[in-house]
Amino acid sequence: MSQEKQEHRLPSPISNPENTVFLEAAQNNQLVLKHCNACKEVHYYPRTICPHCGSDDTTWVNSDGVGEIYSYTVMRRGVEVPFAMAYVRLTEGISLLTHLTNCDFDSIRVGQKVKVIFQETQDGQKTHLFEPL
Numbered sequence: 001m002s003q004e005k006q007e008h009r010l011p012s013p014i015s016n017p018e019n020t021v022f023l024e025a026a027q028n029n030q031l032v033l034k035h036c037n038a039c040k041e042v043h044y045y046p047r048t049i050c051p052h053c054g055s056d057d058t059t060w061v062n063s064d065g066v067g068e069i070y071s072y073t074v075m076r077r078g079v080e081v082p083f084a085m086a087y088v089r090l091t092e093g094i095s096l097l098t099h100l101t102n103c104d105f106d107s108i109r110v111g112q113k114v115k116v117i118f119q120e121t122q123d124g125q126k127t128h129l130f131e132p133l
Ligand SMILES: [Zn+2]
Pocket: 036, 037, 038, 039, 040, 041, 050, 051, 052, 053, 054, 055
């Protein structure tokens, strides 16, 4: 159990022209999503072209950063520090793969309410992860 008090070192996101705004928002503790003005759908991971309808009329919107665990896994073997990853389904309707933190890994359950927080990665830039609500 004492091992789980150590923090897993988060990998740094790779920047590209389509996710620059997304990564900059994370530095200000804000999760943003791409919204399509043509079909009104939200999508993730950020792309210029809407994956639902192919329109390039997409804009950034702030996410509430609240959702629930759809699926998860806890990595304990073969890693320096155990860590948990989950697919979190946001209230906006999209799912994202993310790390979980500030929780007892044995008490994580599907359907659990979680909210976004931001932590520094290995190179000091902030990225999103989720903790129990
Ligand atoms: Zn669309």
